[in-house]
Amino acid sequence: MRCLCNNSLIEFSKIMKDISQEKRLQILCMLSKVGSLCVCEIIEQLWIRQNLISHHLKVLKDVWLLVTKREGKNIHYAINQKKFSEFKKTIAHIFNI
Numbered sequence: 001m002r003c004l005c006n007n008s009l010i011e012f013s014k015i016m017k018d019i020s021q022e023k024r025l026q027i028l029c030m031l032s033k034v035g036s037l038c039v040c041e042i043i044e045q046l047w048i049r050q051n052l053i054s055h056h057l058k059v060l061k062d063v064w065l066l067v068t069k070r071e072g073k074n075i076h077y078a079i080n081q082k083k084f085s086e087f088k089k090t091i092a093h094i095f096n097i
Contacts, residue, residue: 012090015063023048024056028065028079036069036078 019025023046030045031037037045042053057077060066064083069076 015087018059018063024060027056031077031079036076038074038076
């Protein structure tokens with residue numbers, strides 16, 4: 001049985017590392033339920049400072065799990081469905097599920 005190539009495994013492990021933080025998982029969970037949120041709405045739900053929320057969002061965006069859309073002065077964040085679908089396929093492939 002053939003596993004993934006090293007580049008795919010490196011990318012996958014980086015994503016796993018970056019989403020393993022509790023607040024980032026909470027952000028992903030919230031976005032998966034409502035579609036998109038701006039920073040102010042995420043702050044209301046998680047009760048942590050804006051600079052910390054922005055850091056978590058940047059980390060998730062850097063691994064392509066989030067996309068953004070500007071609406072007026074606010075930037076709304078949503079799950080990158082294409083990348084997330086690839087991520088789920090990789091999990092299924094690695095664990096044969």
